[in-house]
Amino acid sequence: MTTQVTSRSGTGREPAAARRTVEELLRRVEDELRAFLSAERDVWAGVDERAVVAVDALADLVASGGKRIRPAFCLAGHLAAGGERDDPGIVAAAAALEMLHVSALVHDDVFDASSRRRGMPTVHAKHSALHRRHGWQGESRRFGESVAVLVGDLALVYADQLMSRAPSTAVPVWNTLRSELMIGQYMDVAAAAEFSVDPRLSRLIALVKSGHYTIHRPLVVGAAVAGRSELAPVFRQYGEAVGEAFQLRDDLLDAFGDSADTGKPAGLDFTQHKMTLLLGWAMQRDEHIRGLITEPHHTPAEVRRRLLDTKVPADVEAHIADLVEQGRKAIADAPLSPAWRNELTDMALRVAYRSA
Amino acid sequence: MTTQVTSRSGTGREPAAARRTVEELLRRVEDELRAFLSAERDVWAGVDERAVVAVDALADLVASGGKRIRPAFCLAGHLAAGGERDDPGIVAAAAALEMLHVSALVHDDVFDASSRRRGMPTVHAKHSALHRRHGWQGESRRFGESVAVLVGDLALVYADQLMSRAPSTAVPVWNTLRSELMIGQYMDVAAAAEFSVDPRLSRLIALVKSGHYTIHRPLVVGAAVAGRSELAPVFRQYGEAVGEAFQLRDDLLDAFGDSADTGKPAGLDFTQHKMTLLLGWAMQRDEHIRGLITEPHHTPAEVRRRLLDTKVPADVEAHIADLVEQGRKAIADAPLSPAWRNELTDMALRVAYRSA
Incomplete structure (x- = not known):
């Protein structure tokens, strides 16, 4: 249910041994997350019925799936760097990355006023509805x-608590990853509000909030747990390229994907005026797109039609292919085994050509 | 500007040596906070003008003062436990507690829709106004x-980054303190929405979100940095009593205090339907108070008048005095020097009888 990044092959071959190891460790990451939240629930269950609400909200989100991209890259970084597969520290580190991601999703859904996530109501939507139903005091x-906000805060604390089970060699990159995420998110929110066409800024935001956060830093966390921090420059080159491809696919999926696959509403970037690279380029070619998106009653279908007319989606596809190739080249001469070079190339393809 | 808890004497005597040491270390905590944020600003300043906005928001909040209660108790816990005054780990730990508190304040002000904090516009109020002024996209x-939310998230990450400079003996209590804070805050928000008169619940919330967070756990963090975790039970007894006194004074200051002293709007607990122990008791004696508070156009002055008529404020004062005495007794036989027993007793008085 949760291992799309590793279980969908871009090549149609049988999963190789490297990938099977990542998949096996991903199952341990699931166990770690479940066991952690269950132990926290036990601590609070006797205190008051209200004391477990936030823990349960996190358990529901973890159980509802997700692609587990960040844990997968963290595990791959560790194993590719020669780390022990039975090191409990790497499972804790990968679980920490997923818990951090849960925190980011819950807060992000508030910023975007989004109603659904992983096919369920978002945390804020669910609790607003509960408030309305009970006729409680204040504004729903x-x-x-x-x-x-508090559920996301709790996840941020829990992420850190999980990471404290990993070797302290991972702490510096973990700190950088987290502050980059928050600052990248702020830049994203600010750029959407300003809505200025600036592909340089769009790329910078994609780099800070996706390239680093999703691929580059998780790989380096994995390598750091394995005591191989010298791989950081190689993983940076690979991760920045593949991370940009990841974000561009995200933009295309938001614009043209199926909400039944993604588990969240379609066209959210348009309604939220997200200054994605896709939109930035399209607005440079067709100035009417700007007016259309800022028009409160636009439909995603209209925006989609005009975007296709600009031919920018095809250019974005070509750029994604180029980025995957850059990623492959970045690790071509790195001190990694051929099996892990192959697996990282496959992972780049699966991330860049995913359908959800 | 920032050391009210230690610089205001409850007794009129000259500050003793113990207190002077806490005050000196509090100045180092200020330096640590400033230096940390300044180094982070340097990292981001070259990236984009937007990349420093969140860091600057935190620097403004740190510079605007505050009582520094949690750092003061952390330092006192360390020194009372025999910790080295020149241990840089204790300064980092105390700075981490203040950074965590900044995070909580920024998020709390969103929950309360509060406009002012430490005499300045709150982060959300400032940025909403900026959005309106620029006529940006979306809702201000x-x-x-x-x-x-992102500024508070960044502070939460930075708090942890500061704590990673302290000895790892402090990590377990640091983890507990943070998850308690989030869960206590959730319970507070939920109880305010439900607005049921339940003094048991009010006391529980005061314990979880104030008693532990403000006094008990900071003392234990300090003792843990000094390698004296065996003091935890004594500090728990003292901290729970003095923490409840702290929260009750907070309730009284919100109801009857001067907004010019507190730096935030008066009567916020009423408008937010906060189920404080003060209100819980008062509503048990005068059922009209409930109707008055849920009436959208009530004035704080009306609520104040009815509260005084119930005589509950006087009972709360008596309860505060009793709690301070409990705190004093809790440390009476503890393995602490007489100087630190005195200082902790003085700190309890200053916290319980503060005017802001």
């Missing part, structure tokens, strides 16, 4: 969003 | 609140 929107 | 409220 504020209540739901406050709960979501 | 959502923009301001999203920025505040």
Whole structure:
């Protein structure tokens, strides 16, 4: 249910041994997340019925799936660097990355006023509805969003608690990864509000909030747990390229994908005026797109049609292919075994050509 | 500007040596916070003008003062436990506690829709106003609140980064303190929405979100940095009592204090329907108070008048005095020097009888 990044092959071959090892460790990451949350629930269950609500919200989100991209790259970084597959520290580090991601999703859904995530109501939507149903005091929107902020805060704390089970060699990159995420998210929110056409800024945001956060730093966390921090420059080159491809696919999926596959509403970037590279380029070619998106009653279908007319989606596809190739080249001469070079190339393909 | 807890004497005597040491270390904590944020600003300043906005928001909040209660108790816990005054780990730990508190304040102000903090506009109010002034895309409220959530998230990450400079003996209590804070805050938000009169729940929330967070756990963090975790039970007894006194004074200051002293709007607990122990008791004696508070156009002055009529404020004062005495007794036979027993007793008085 949760291992799309590793279980979908871009090549149609049988999963190789490297990938099977990542998949096996991903199952241990699931166990770690479940066991951690269950132990926390036990701590709080006797205190008050309200004391477990936030823990349960996180358990629901973890159980609802997700692609587990960041844990997968963290595990791959560790194993590719020659790390022990039975090191419990790497499972904890990968689980920490997923818990951090859960935190980011819960807060992100508030910023985007999004109603669905992983096929379920978002935390704020669920708790706003609960507030309305009970006729509680105050504003339902504020209540739901406050709960979501606290649930995300708790996940941020839990992420750190999980990471404290990994070797301290991972702490510096873990710190960098987290502050980059918050600052990248702020830049994203600010650029959407300003809505200025600036592909340089769009690329910078994609780099800070996706390239580093999703691929580059998780690989380096894995290598650091294995005591191989000298691989950081290679993983940076690979991760920045593949991370940009990941973000560009995200933009295309948001614009043209199926909400049944992605588990979240389609066209959210348009309604939120997200200054993606896709939109930035398209607006440079067709100035009417800007007016269309800022028009409150636009439909995603209209935006999609005009985007296709600009031919930018095809250019983005070509750019994705180029980035995957850059990623492959970045590791071509790295001190990694051929099996792990292959697996990282396959992972780049699966991330760049995923359908959800 | 920032050391009210240690610089205001409850007794009128000259500050003793113990207190002077805490004050000196608090100045190092200020330096640590400033230096940390300044180094982070340097990392981001070259990237993009937007990349420093969140860091600057934190620097402004740190510079705007505050009582530094949690760092003061952390330092006192360390020194009372015989910790080295020149241990850089204790300064980092105390700075981490203050950074965590900044995070909590920024998020709390969103939950409370509060406009002012430490005499300045709150982060969300400032950024909503900026959004309106520039006529940016989307909703000004959502923009301001999203920025505040991210600024608080960044502070939460930075808090942890500061704590990673302290000895790892402090990690378990640091983890507990943080998850308690988030879960206590959720319970507070939920109880305010439900607005059921339940003094048991009010006391539980005061314990989880104030007693532990403000006094008990910071003392234990300090003792843990000094390698004296066996003091935890004594500090728990003292901290739970003095922490409840702290929260009750907070309730009284919110209800009857001067906004010019507290730096935040008066009567916020009423408008937010916070189920404080003060209100819980008062509502048990006068059922009209409930109707008054849920009436959208009530004035704080009306609520104040009815509260005084119930005589509950006087009972709360008596309860505070009793709690301070409990705190004093908790440390009476503890293995602490007489100087630190005195200082902790003085700190309890200053916290319980503060005016802001």
